[in-house]
Amino acid sequence: MYGVWIHTVANIGCVMAGQQDLRLTPQRRAVLEVLRTAHDHPTAAEVYARVRAVAPGIGAATVYRALGLLVRAGYALELSLGNGVAARYDANVARHDHAVCDRCGRAADIDLPVPAELVNALSRRTGFAITGYDLQFRGLCPACQTNGPR
């Protein structure tokens, strides 16, 4: 199913620190586009479904590969929100955290920096070379609260 694509392959320029060049094939562009227009932290399976809606011929392996590449190249974040099994993706690569709904798994972005001095103290205490952190809050999202107890 190569034929349906408009073959304008180009590299993504190095726009932000930490992002590396990556050949932007139509498939990868579609995945990135889905990620950028989604504001709901889709799972890989959801990304796959949405990409298929735009580009029916694309294969699962390609989508998973593209997601991995985009994450490694710094164009997306992989969230391990811990509920269920599926990883979720986020094209907002600025440092931010998430509030995760225990019921429906939805995640809301939040911004809450942890003081750097605290990270340093921690690094000294544990011996870990700390490169980053993930802060997740759990609870019920507004929708699930109004829907009442399960």
Place this chain on the structure above:
Amino acid sequence: MYGVWIHTVANIGCVMAGQQDLRLTPQRRAVLEVLRTAHDHPTAAEVYARVRAVAPGIGAATVYRALGLLVRAGYALELSLGNGVAARYDANVARHDHAVCDRCGRAADIDLPVPAELVNALSRRTGFAITGYDLQFRGLCPACQTNGPR
């Protein structure tokens, strides 16, 4: 393989707040014992392997069921440390966080309370009814640092 067990079934008394009564069958006791003697946050698969070493006849379903029950009854925590796919378990049910090694997946316990007022502010801002949080630091553990870059 029922026969090999010493059938001393009793309920776990209600020792801590949040823990509920649970029939402590030999199998469940074995799982809990493995969890309590492990200080390395084993994955469910690792728990299964260790329990099998003590009780060769036990089935995977039983171990997974027991882990789920122990978590729901408040005797263990399920950690979603985000690396790889497997959940990890921890018999230390006091609130604490983890530093996770990016290379080997090992997790170290850390203790770093997030101020309650901050949680409240967040709750107001996102509309979430926040019930808890997970803070994970990432980096390289001392062992993986000395082993040099991969």
Place this chain on the structure above:
DNA sequence: CCATAGTATGAGAACGAGTCTCACTATCTC
């Protein structure tokens, strides 16, 4: 002691997410 109801177990099938393989197709460089 026995009958019966309820609960727990083990084996293995089934499931879902994700990865691997391989033949094929595009693209790049000469």
Place this chain on the structure above:
DNA sequence: GAGATAGTGAGACTCGTTCTCATACTATGG
């Protein structure tokens, strides 16, 4: 154009986990 290299799609496969079901155990009331 002719390689060389990289990317793709289909489908088989792996792995962690859950489900199903027949069987075994335990508790309770005669």
